[in-house]
Amino acid sequence: MAKEMIAMLLAGGQGSRLYALTQKLAKPAVPFGGKYRIIDFPLSNCVNSGIDTVGILTQYQPMVLNEYIGNGQPWDLDRLYGGVHVLPPYQQASGSDWYKGTANAIYQNIPFIERYNPQYVIILSGDQICKQDYSDFLRFHKEKNAEFSVAVMEVPWEEASRFGLMVADENDKITEFQEKPKNPKSNLASMGIYIFNWDILRKYLVEDEADPNSENDFGNNIIPNLLRDGRNMYAYHFDGYWKDVGTISSLWEANMEVLDPENSGINIFDENWKIYSRNSGMTGHKLGADAVVENSMITDGCRVHGSIRHSILFAGVKVEAGARVEDAVVMGGTVIKAGAVVEHCIIAENVVIGENAVVGAMPTEGQKGVATVGSGVVIGAGAKIGPDAMINKNVEGGEERW
Amino acid sequence: MVNSNADALGIIFPNSYDSLVPELVSERLMASIPFAGRYRMVDFILSSMVNCGIDNVSIIVRKNYHSLMDHLGSGREWDLTRKNGGLNIVPPFAEKNIKIYNGRVEALASIIPFLQDQKEKYVVMADANIAANFDFRALIDAHVASGADVTIAYTEDVLPEAEKEEDLSRDFFYTLKLDGTRVEKIYVNLKEDGPQNFSMNIYVIDRELLINQIHTAFVRGYVYFERDILAPRLDRFNVQAFKYEGYAARITNMRSYFEENMKLLDDQNLDALFEGNPIYTKIRDDNPTRYINGSKGTNILVADGCVIEGEVENSILFRGVKVKKGAKVKNCILMQDTEIGENANVEYVITDKNATISAGKEIKGTDTFQVFVAKYQTV
Numbered sequence: 001m002a003k004e005m006i007a008m009l010l011a012g013g014q015g016s017r018l019y020a021l022t023q024k025l026a027k028p029a030v031p032f033g034g035k036y037r038i039i040d041f042p043l044s045n046c047v048n049s050g051i052d053t054v055g056i057l058t059q060y061q062p063m064v065l066n067e068y069i070g071n072g073q074p075w076d077l078d079r080l081y082g083g084v085h086v087l088p089p090y091q092q093a094s095g096s097d098w099y100k101g102t103a104n105a106i107y108q109n110i111p112f113i114e115r116y117n118p119q120y121v122i123i124l125s126g127d128q129i130c131k132q133d134y135s136d137f138l139r140f141h142k143e144k145n146a147e148f149s150v151a152v153m154e155v156p157w158e159e160a161s162r163f164g165l166m167v168a169d170e171n172d173k174i175t176e177f178q179e180k181p182k183n184p185k186s187n188l189a190s191m192g193i194y195i196f197n198w199d200i201l202r203k204y205l206v207e208d209e210a211d212p213n214s215e216n217d218f219g220n221n222i223i224p225n226l227l228r229d230g231r232n233m234y235a236y237h238f239d240g241y242w243k244d245v246g247t248i249s250s251l252w253e254a255n256m257e258v259l260d261p262e263n264s265g266i267n268i269f270d271e272n273w274k275i276y277s278r279n280s281g282m283t284g285h286k287l288g289a290d291a292v293v294e295n296s297m298i299t300d301g302c303r304v305h306g307s308i309r310h311s312i313l314f315a316g317v318k319v320e321a322g323a324r325v326e327d328a329v330v331m332g333g334t335v336i337k338a339g340a341v342v343e344h345c346i347i348a349e350n351v352v353i354g355e356n357a358v359v360g361a362m363p364t365e366g367q368k369g370v371a372t373v374g375s376g377v378v379i380g381a382g383a384k385i386g387p388d389a390m391i392n393k394n395v396e397g398g399e400e401r402w
Numbered sequence: 403m404v405n406s407n408a409d410a411l412g413i414i415f416p417n418s419y420d421s422l423v424p425e426l427v428s429e430r431l432m433a434s435i436p437f438a439g440r441y442r443m444v445d446f447i448l449s450s451m452v453n454c455g456i457d458n459v460s461i462i463v464r465k466n467y468h469s470l471m472d473h474l475g476s477g478r479e480w481d482l483t484r485k486n487g488g489l490n491i492v493p494p495f496a497e498k499n500i501k502i503y504n505g506r507v508e509a510l511a512s513i514i515p516f517l518q519d520q521k522e523k524y525v526v527m528a529d530a531n532i533a534a535n536f537d538f539r540a541l542i543d544a545h546v547a548s549g550a551d552v553t554i555a556y557t558e559d560v561l562p563e564a565e566k567e568e569d570l571s572r573d574f575f576y577t578l579k580l581d582g583t584r585v586e587k588i589y590v591n592l593k594e595d596g597p598q599n600f601s602m603n604i605y606v607i608d609r610e611l612l613i614n615q616i617h618t619a620f621v622r623g624y625v626y627f628e629r630d631i632l633a634p635r636l637d638r639f640n641v642q643a644f645k646y647e648g649y650a651a652r653i654t655n656m657r658s659y660f661e662e663n664m665k666l667l668d669d670q671n672l673d674a675l676f677e678g679n680p681i682y683t684k685i686r687d688d689n690p691t692r693y694i695n696g697s698k699g700t701n702i703l704v705a706d707g708c709v710i711e712g713e714v715e716n717s718i719l720f721r722g723v724k725v726k727k728g729a730k731v732k733n734c735i736l737m738q739d740t741e742i743g744e745n746a747n748v749e750y751v752i753t754d755k756n757a758t759i760s761a762g763k764e765i766k767g768t769d770t771f772q773v774f775v776a777k778y779q780t781v
Contacts, residue, residue, distance in 0.1 A: 033689075033690075034689065034690030035689070035690055035706070073478070074685075074687075259692075268689050269689050269692070269709075274687055275687075275689070276687050277687070279685050279687075281680055281682060281683075283438065283439060283440065283441075283672070283676050283681070283703075284438075284439035284440050284703045284704050284705040284706070284718075284719070285691065285703075285704055285705075286667075286669065286672065286702070286703050286704075287699040287700065287701065287702050287704070288669075288700075288701060289700050289701040291699065291700065293693045293697070293699055294693065294696075294697070295693065295694055296692075296693050297689075297690040297691065297692050297693075298690060298691050298693065298704070299690040299691070299706060300440070300690075300705065300706050303669070312690070313690075314690075
């Protein structure tokens with residue numbers, strides 16, 4: 001039986017700008033918002049939109065991601081026909097290839113898509129925080145009788161030149177595409193989320209693969225080719241919360257916005273659009289008699305004796321007495337020992353911050369750095385980690401890193 | 403074949419001691435009583451069995467089992483969705499001439515054909531009124547090593563004064579008189595002072611022996627496994643006692659329910675119950691708990707999904723509890739999705755699932771008698 005629409009989720013990104021956080025895991029597997037990973041957002045969006053077949057294209061450091069996805073049960077994507085499938089590059093009779101680009105990743109999995117014989121394919125990106133109803137996007141695509149649609153966000157004109165921009169007419173029909181132009185003609189930024197009619201996508205993937213000069217990229221090759229041929233291309237306006245969390249500061253910022261759903265527009269507390277994740281299975285969190293917790297989010301398994309202000313603690317974080325945590329994102333299993341001060345920073349999973357150590361600093365006029373400590377790192381007692389530091393090796397007690 | 407499993411099947415009696423906590427079981431049974439912030443009582447014994455390699459578990463339900471079925475589902479969260487064995491919920495046959503069972507004998511008699519078909523050598527049986535991270539492997543090993551016919555797990559405890567007043571005419575508790583590790587005598591509802599050997603009602607028995615005994619006992623109209631089968635035959639059967647020295651929270655009445663929850667606010671007790679093997683429960687996919695708008699939390703155990711805007715002290719909050727602005731909560735147990743309205747003030751209150759305390763209301767119980775607000779009730 002044919003599926004109306006299946007999703008292909010690009011999750012191969014290395015996330016090199018997240019450096020210390022992506023040494024051992026792919027960007028989509030980076031923890032987010034207390035108990036989620038980035039990929040939970042597109043996966044939950046799929047399920048909540050009625051899409052029950054998702055191919056996840058992985059390449060870089062896939063181990064954590066593979067294990068996390070498993071059989072897809074936490075997202076209700078363990079299905080007899082369809083469900084979630086992790087699709088790494090593989091060896092074929094004619095040789096083997098890494099995914100050369102986003103388009104090539106889909107090209108190499110044409111047989112997967114054909115098993116479901118879909119009418120439409122939605123291409124998603126595994127490194128964005130966004131709650132979006134893809135069924136509304138599909139309704140738009142059908143109404144416009146489009147062959148290709150792209151979700152776009154209006155961005156401030158002064159920032160427009162950082163994005164891939166769609167120039168569209170009053171009927172939302174795309175007339176031009178500008179990749180990071182100096183003189184933007186539009187402020188409609190592509191979100192990297194596309195719906196294709198499958199026959200069109202297939203045709204252009206095959207054509208693109210045959211072109212030896214192509215970079216095999218959607219933005220640089222496929223979309224320009226569609227334009228060249230005057231295809232029916234439309235821009236779907238999305239005005240909800242959307243954030244590319246490709247950098248430390250944007251990742252930190254997005255986490256802080258989760259703390260303030262009333263104003264930021266990202267509400268993960270919505271019963272009607274739940275974000276699903278694989279559960280820690282830990283017992284409830286415990287605040288001690290000496291704990292102070294203000295404007296924060298705390299997850300199962302935490303033990304808090306210190307003070308927590310405007311921060312997110314992921315599952316199983318321990319904060320000892322006298323420790324101070326402010327404006328911080330502290331990922332699962334990390335221990336913050338007595339008297340340590342942790343401010344304006346991202347601490348990855350299973351880190352130990354020694355007694356009286358100082359990590360990060362509240363921003364001042366001259367510096368707004370978000371200190372970052374990679375997973376499994378041990379920061380010795382009394383060590384000092386400056387606000388611009390990226391730490392992915394142990395730091396001895398008393399040492400300073402800037 | 404590599405055998406990573408215990409050579410035992412599990413049987414759980416989820417309705418045992420229902421009569422001791424009538425408020426909590428008006429719409430459920432002992433096994434589905436919420437405990438420790440995000441669990442149900444059955445989670446402890448069921449997870450313990452699974453963690454010890456027992457993956458063929460039958461739960462013989464008697465009545466009010468809707469909430470338990472909802473909680474357990476297919477058994478996936480306990481890793482019990484299996485082709486062989488797995489979770490097996492046995493409801494009573496709804497036939498005119500078959501009464502709902504009273505004791506263990508009648509319950510077991512209803513599954514004799516099932517027991518005959520199984521392959522495991524041993525059967526472990528347990529109730530659901532004790533929350534413990536129980537090591538069934540140690541129990542089974544002790545049983546095999548001693549060559550006993552039956553092994554009973556017990557704890558050494560003092561019977562609390564309050565319990566001497568309880569009406570135990572329907573649900574019995576058993577104390578053991580020991581000669582070394584051999585059980586010499588089983589007393590029913592013995593109300594003595596000082597430390598006693600209280601049976602945990604956790605048993606290991608050879609499957610064939612259990613089938614034989616239940617068969618004979620059922621024909622003779624016996625009801626209780628301990629009183630009617632074991633107690634009169636202690637000279638014939640080698641019944642051994644196995645002392646459990648780990649952490650155990652035993653629910654015997656509303657007061658112990660409150661106290662056993664509150665004890666978990668002590669980190670040492672919390673660690674003792676949860677350290678080691680994981681305790682599994684139904685997943686709800688709640689978001690992390692939020693503390694906002696000048697909230698204050700001191701000495702509290704809180705599950706995911708709560709939004710806390712008021713002041714909460716010495717309390718246990720289950721999943722999805724909302725404490726509104728200006729509200730004060732002290733020494734309370736608030737079960738799933740309870741809502742405490744703005745400026746309400748509650749002390750020594752137990753709210754059942756989905757209870758609502760209206761804005762501005764003041765409700766106070768005492769440390770010996772807590773006010774109970776029933777499921778879906780609004781005060």
